[in-house]
Amino acid sequence: MTDHPLTPDTKAKLEQVSVATLATALYKRGLRNQVIQDVRPVAPKGRNMVGPAFTLRYMPAREDRNQLVEFRNPDHPQRKAIETCPPGHVMVMDSRKSATAASAGDILITRLMMRGGAGVVTDGGFRDAMNIAGLEMPAYHSRPSSPTNLTTNEAIDINVPIGCGDAPVFPGDIVVGDDDSVIILPAHLAEELANEAMEMTAYEDFALEQVKNGAPIIGLYPATKEESLEKFAAWRKENDR
Structure with missing residues (x-):
């Protein structure tokens, strides 16, 4: 065990x-x-x-x-x-x-x-x-x-x-x-997988919401544009994530 x-x-x-x-x-x-x-x-x-x-x-x-x-x-x-x-x-x-x-x-x-x-x-x-x-x-x-x-x-x-x-x-x-x-x-x-997956899930939820609102996927998922990370930070604060 x-x-x-x-x-x-x-x-x-x-x-x-x-x-x-x-x-x-x-x-x-x-x-x-x-x-x-x-x-x-x-x-x-x-x-x-x-x-x-x-x-x-x-x-x-x-x-x-x-x-x-x-x-x-x-x-x-x-x-x-x-x-x-x-x-x-x-x-x-x-x-x-x-x-x-x-x-x-x-x-x-x-x-x-x-x-x-x-x-x-x-x-x-x-x-x-x-x-x-x-x-x-x-x-x-x-x-x-x-x-x-x-x-x-x-x-x-x-x-x-x-x-x-x-x-x-x-x-x-x-x-x-x-x-x-x-x-x-x-x-x-x-434990470390649980913590990392929670962080990943927060970003995935943000990205999915952006896509549903018409955002293109390039630079958003994965987050290769600084703009995406800035938007995510604001979304996270607004949604208490």
Whole structure:
């Protein structure tokens, strides 16, 4: 687990910035592959999902090990992960980028929510997705998937480093999801990324307002003209940003 806990101040800031803005801030630091590819909200929530990562890893299923009787085992890793994910954390599942079989269904995801989970992400799919869409807790997947996970995947490891949609995820990394996508922030960078993204968001809001008012993009975005920076300073003061 990380020794860089998510502070309330950093969490509040990350709830106000987009995944795209955070991706640019990471790009400046040479990190280019932190966005989880090919996942989307099961249903848009109009707010950000933010929390430390708690992981579950699937491997290809071997048929003799993956019969329905496995679900009777109280230590089955999928069930155990749902019951041990700490409140406030986001469960991130490495489902081998396969939605051929479901990563979980609405009963397990509802249990995760009732235990205080901040969200759930899989690079596979959920069964009962229409019910998960109605939950208050944010959920992200590739597409709806009805077959049980036992069909092609075996839950094998809890809270270990994983890959999810080609992004590296270490336990305790900070997961941020908006209505577009999900990004993984290395825990030790979360505070500085949150601060920088807040600054970037202020300028982006200003620039978008200028464009809507008819301003050309050259010199405005990015801000290569001193005039743009002067206008931004005045806008910021006027809007208390």
